[in-house]
Structure formats: structure tokens, C-alpha cells
Amino acid sequence: MRQSNGYILTFTAIMTIAVGGILAAANQLLMPAQKKSIELDTKTQILKAVMTINPGDDVLKLYDQRISSLVVDIKGEEVTSNAKGEKLEAEAVDVAKEYKKEYKERLFPVFRFMDENDPTKVDAYIVPVYGAGLWDKIWGFVAINNDLKTITGVSFAHKGETPGLGARISEADIQSRYVGKSMYDENDRFVSIVMKKGEIGGGGEGSIAAFSSDTNHVDGMSGATLTANGVNSMLKKYLDYYQKYFNKVK
């Protein structure tokens, strides 16, 4: 009996339905909690570009108070509705999906970090960046001061960079090197911020000090030049995409 084809077919059919049912139910039940964690994660990353987030901080509340977001296109024009005519929210724009489109077609979210006391004054513009590292995708957010030149802070994340080498881009040690740098040279030409090869400062304060007089370069990561190249090209491309918008609000 247990070996007959009929029995096997019935058994597998029942099993498939049971397993599928359990997983579908679990997915439905956990969906709200998952959406919330993803939202919290994105908003934490956005805010991390401009401030330190301590464990226990109410990120969602902070975000609602300080961030006012919009979406622009490559020409710097604000886009308010998507192809279907629905209202477009900057938080809902998936930068990874946009990355697959031709850059002229992409949507570019801008998260404006408003002043604590004057809610009409913009303190910093936070823009997402996205690109390829050595092994896999890298992404992050760059906060630009309201002079639209100076970097207030960056937050980078990665999917599969080498731990201890390229993976250091997600550490504060590397990210703090970008603070105060400018994306323009002395002649006001856009040059982005370039991470150098090698680590002459030796990490920490030393690395910041070694490049203190050079506003367009930061110290590199020893043994992770290829990841650094990825970061450089990601910054250059994305900061360039936003130039039209920056010129408009300047």
C-alpha cells in the first residue's frame, strides 16, 4: 500500500498543500512586522547620515519630525506621481530597482533634514547612492550641508564585501573621513570625493588628519582598493545625477 503510486501521489499532494498553507499563513501574519522593520531600517540609515543614532532612540518619531522628502528626476524637476498616476512617496522609491533603469529614466529621492527650531529651513540634503562594490552591491546615503557643497555625513552599507577589508565601509571609522569634505574643487567644478589607494593615516584620527587640508580626497582602506573604487564611482555618479536639482535649490 505505502509503495503504490496512488499513495505516493496522494501523500505528496497533501504534504504540498499543508506546507504551502503553513508558509502562506506565516507570511501573511508576519508581513506587518516585516514591513515595519524594513521601514525602521531604511529610516535609521537615512538619519545616520546626519546624526548618531543610539539604541533605544525613537527613530520613526525623529524621522517624522525632521525629514521632509520629495522625488526628483534627472533634470532636477520634482516628480509627484508615478506612471500609474498614484502619489509618489520618496520612502517608497526602491533605489535598487531604479538602478536597473537607464539613468535618465530613474527617480531620485531627496530627504531634506529640516532645522530643529525652524521647520521651513533645510539643514541638510540627504540623497541615496547605489553601486557595485567588489563582490556585490553597495549602497548608502550622503548628507550634504545646506551650502550644497560640504558633506555633513555619509552612511554606507554593503551586501558581500570582504569582512575586515572592504566591509569596513559600513564602519564609523571610514564614514567619518567624509565629514567636511567638498564635492567641488577650488574652481567650483564638480569633482566628487575620491577615496585614495592605501591607508597612509593608518586609520582613525590619523587618517582624518592626513587629509585635513585636501577637501576632495579621503584616506583609503588598506587592502580594499577595489571596494574603494566602487565607492568612488558610486559617489561620483549619484552626486552628479543630483547636480541639476542642487543648482535649482542653490
Place this chain on the structure above:
Amino acid sequence: MSTETLVQEKKEVKTEAWFSKRRKRFITDPLNEDNPITVQVLGICSALAITIKMEPTLIMSIAVVFVVVFSNLIISLIRNLIPNRVRIIVQLAVIATLVTLVSELLKAYNYEMYKVLGAFVGLIITNCIVMGRLEAFAMGNKPYDSMLDGLGSGLGYAWIILTVAFFRELFGSGSVFGFEVFKAIGIENMPNNSLMVDSIGAFMVLGIIIWIQRSKTGYVEH
């Protein structure tokens, strides 16, 4: 009162104790003499990949213990119904369901760890320890015994990867569970060994553990 105790005593005489000598061995054997990683050399892949830091390793351990215990239980419960010709597929379906549940739960309640562990939670499906126990034990034993067997194998896997992670995080990042040990005991300039952060570090720590263990138990491969 007196009748109650009497009934209980009778039961104990009839059935085997919850933790009889034979059952205790289900748990203690895989911890040392029959360890899934160091003796059977199973589940090495994840032992190398996720042991850079203690916290993800702990989450991974809990996930593997959960999966191996409950897949053993489920398979043991339906072992007399499973058609022999598709038993491997049935085992895989049970494991995959449990692993997907773990992954979904992590995504909902510990997104931070979900991002760190990434594909490795999904890869528990291919962890030979889990399927090995189903095929070798749960298909032929009673549910409770199978659960104990799963718990033993799971813990045997867990303590090894936690030990590996302890040394890798300590020497690779200078911390344990993110707590900076060397700074706390006054050694400010302890250099980090990047070899430990690499998979090579895991091989070395694992090799040393196997060496110590085998010199103690006298286990020799034939």
C-alpha cells in the same frame, strides 16, 4: 495524594524514564565523541561562514537547534506514513518549511541579524547535520527520542561554532559580543588579526579544536 503518587510510580515502572541513561546518551554523544562538526565533519560550510562574530553565531545556533529538533520530531511522527521512495523529498520539504519560518521570523523581529546572516539561514536547508539526523535517526525512532537526538546534534554543532566564533571575534575584532575585551582590561593597542576575520582563521581554530578533542578521546580515522 497517596493514590496520585502511586499512579505515577506505576507509570515509571512501565515506561522508560524521561532521562534514562540511554536517552542521556542521545544528547551527550554528539557533544563530544560523535560531534557533527569535529568528528562527522558535517556542516563545515556554515561553521566557517558565520563565525566571524558571536551574535550572529548565537542566532544561527538557535536556528539550527530549532530546525533539527522540530524536523526530527515531525519526521518521527509521520515516519510510518512516509512512502519510502519519496522520503528524501519529504524530509527536505519539512526542513525547508522550518527554515523558511525561521527566516521570516528573523526578518520580522530582528532585521539587523536577518541582514547579517542573509543567505546562511536559508542554507540551513543544505546543512547535512539536519538531513543526516532525519535519515539516520528520526525515520526509525519514536518522537521523543528523536527530539532528544536532534537536541544533542544541534547543541553539538552550537558549542563548536560558538567556540570558533569566540576566538575569531576576540582576536579578529578584539571583542566578544561587541564588548571590547582588550580595552576593558587595559590593553589599548592590541592589534587585530585580519586572518581571523577571514575563513582561514575559522579553519585554524577548528583544526586546533579537533586536535585537542582527538588527543583526548583517542579517536582515529580509519
